[in-house]
Structure formats: structure tokens, C-alpha cells
Amino acid sequence: MKAPPSVRIVVKSARAEDVAAIVALLQDAGLPHEGIGTHLNEFLVARVGEEVVGAVGLEVHGTAALLRSLVVAPELRGKGLGEGLTGTIVARAASLGVQQLYLLTTTAAHFFARRGFTAIARGNVPAGIAGTEEFKSLCPASAVCMQRLVKP
Ligand SMILES: CC(C)(COP(=O)(O)OP(=O)(O)OC[C@H]1O[C@@H](n2cnc3c(N)ncnc32)[C@H](O)[C@@H]1OP(=O)(O)O)[C@@H](O)C(=O)NCCC(=O)NCCS
Known part of the structure; x- marks a missing residue:
């Protein structure tokens, strides 16, 4: 982490009651929010008090x-x-036995490139990843596809 913010921020597993706040943050940022409820066990939230930030x-x-x-x-x-x-979710992925991470981004390729991700052709992802809604329908064809090993 860089210089800590002046407010106390805690990163925790997401709870069912966090879904609306997560959706609101994603909508504000113009990101897809579909399917969060299905994958909530694998979501983290950062909170200031009870507010999801x-x-x-x-x-x-x-x-x-x-x-x-x-x-x-x-x-x-x-x-x-x-x-x-990002660091916490990579550690969570490692604890789940995940070896490779993939993502699509239209806005943050630079951010992820500085955190170990490299751009790859969208067609080079495993079938399970290609079958996610983000890959099938939610992210535009212009989105950059990136990959990193969980343990480089
Ligand atoms: C992408 C996103 C999650 C990054 O979150 P963030 O909290 O701003 O990220 P960080 O503060 O850790 O780092 C952001 C950059 O600000 C820099 N930074 C950190 N502290 C800073 C400070 N006090 N002043 C200025 N810059 C600072 C970091 O060095 C980093 O730059 P780098 O990427 O060149 O290394 C955020 O911008 C966001 O929510 N964007 C909209 C949604 C989005 O695009 N998500 C990606 C979807 S795939």
C-alpha cells in the first residue's frame, strides 16, 4: 500500500447486505454489476465504518x-x-488454489500492468474464463484482456 488514507479502512469478505452498495459503486464507475450475488463468496469489500467504499x-x-x-x-x-x-484478492486467489488470474478492462490497464498483469489476446483464455458473462457479453470487444500468475 502507498501512504495510508487518513480514514480507517477495513477490507473484509462481502456480506449479502453489501450487494446494493457494491452495485452502486460499479454503476457509478460504468462497470458491469451482473452476477455479484452468485459470486458473493468470492467478493471483498473495503469499509469505512459501515459504508462500503x-x-x-x-x-x-x-x-x-x-x-x-x-x-x-x-x-x-x-x-x-x-x-x-488487488493484493488481498490475489492472496485470496492463492488460498483457493488459483494459479492464473484473468481480467478485462477498458479503463485500468495501466493500473493492472503495474501490478504484474500483461495483456494477452482475448482468445487465449481458458474455456471457463471465456464462458463468464464478462467475456461472453458484458465487456466490449475493445476491452483489454490481461493475465498474471498468482505466484509469479
Ligand atoms: C482503478 C481503481 C480501482 C484504482 O483504485 P485506487 O485506490 O485509486 O488505486 P491506488 O491508489 O492503489 O493506485 C492508483 C494510482 O494512484 C497512485 N497514487 C497512490 N497514492 C497517490 C496519491 N496520494 N496521490 C496521487 N496518486 C497516488 C498510485 O501510485 C497508482 O498509480 P500507478 O497505477 O501508476 O501505480 C480506481 O481508479 C477505480 O475505481 N476506477 C474506476 C473503476 C475501474 O476502472 N476499475 C477497474 C475495472 S477492471
């Missing part, structure tokens, strides 16, 4: 997983929270 999730398919829905509330961006959420 960030989120990130996984969709696990064998030893591969889609990293999705990374978002930080606009007023808290640039303070290291995105990096903290």
Missing part, C-alpha cells in the same frame, strides 16, 4: 479465475486502496 471479486473456474469488479469510491482514489484490494 471499495470492492473486488473473483469468479473461480478450476485453477483459473476472473478478477472482476475492482472499484474504489471516487473520493478515496489515489490513496493505495485499489492496490490494497
Whole structure:
């Protein structure tokens, strides 16, 4: 993490009552929010008190997983929270036996490139990842597809 923000932020597993707040953050950021309820067990949220100020999730398919829905509330961006959420979800992926992470992004390729992800052709992802809704229908063809090993 970079310089800590001046407010106390806690990263925890998401709860059912967090879904509406996660959806609101994703909608504000113009990101897909479909399917969060289905994958909630693999979502993390960042909270200030009871307020959800960030989120990130996984969709696990064998030893591969889609990293999705990374978002930080606009007023808290640039303070290291995105990096903290990314590091925590990578550690969660490792604990689940995931070996490769994949993602699609239209907005944050630079952010992920600095965190170990490299761009790959969209056609080079495993079938389980290609079958996710993000790949099939939610993300535009122009989105950058990226990959990293969980343990480089
Ligand atoms: C992408 C996103 C999650 C990053 O979250 P964040 O909390 O701003 O990320 P961080 O603060 O950890 O890092 C962001 C950048 O700000 C820089 N930064 C950190 N602290 C800073 C500070 N005090 N002042 C200025 N910049 C700072 C970091 O160095 C980093 O730059 P880098 O990527 O060149 O290394 C956030 O911008 C966001 O929610 N965007 C909209 C949704 C989105 O695009 N999500 C990705 C979907 S795939």
C-alpha cells in the first residue's frame, strides 16, 4: 500500500447486505454489476465504518479465475486502496488454489500492468474464463484482456 488514507479502512469478505452498495459503486464507475450475488463468496469489500467504499471479486473456474469488479469510491482514489484490494484478492486467489488470474478492462490497464498483469489476446483464455458473462457479453470487444500468475 502507498501512504495510508487518513480514514480507517477495513477490507473484509462481502456480506449479502453489501450487494446494493457494491452495485452502486460499479454503476457509478460504468462497470458491469451482473452476477455479484452468485459470486458473493468470492467478493471483498473495503469499509469505512459501515459504508462500503471499495470492492473486488473473483469468479473461480478450476485453477483459473476472473478478477472482476475492482472499484474504489471516487473520493478515496489515489490513496493505495485499489492496490490494497488487488493484493488481498490475489492472496485470496492463492488460498483457493488459483494459479492464473484473468481480467478485462477498458479503463485500468495501466493500473493492472503495474501490478504484474500483461495483456494477452482475448482468445487465449481458458474455456471457463471465456464462458463468464464478462467475456461472453458484458465487456466490449475493445476491452483489454490481461493475465498474471498468482505466484509469479
Ligand atoms: C482503478 C481503481 C480501482 C484504482 O483504485 P485506487 O485506490 O485509486 O488505486 P491506488 O491508489 O492503489 O493506485 C492508483 C494510482 O494512484 C497512485 N497514487 C497512490 N497514492 C497517490 C496519491 N496520494 N496521490 C496521487 N496518486 C497516488 C498510485 O501510485 C497508482 O498509480 P500507478 O497505477 O501508476 O501505480 C480506481 O481508479 C477505480 O475505481 N476506477 C474506476 C473503476 C475501474 O476502472 N476499475 C477497474 C475495472 S477492471
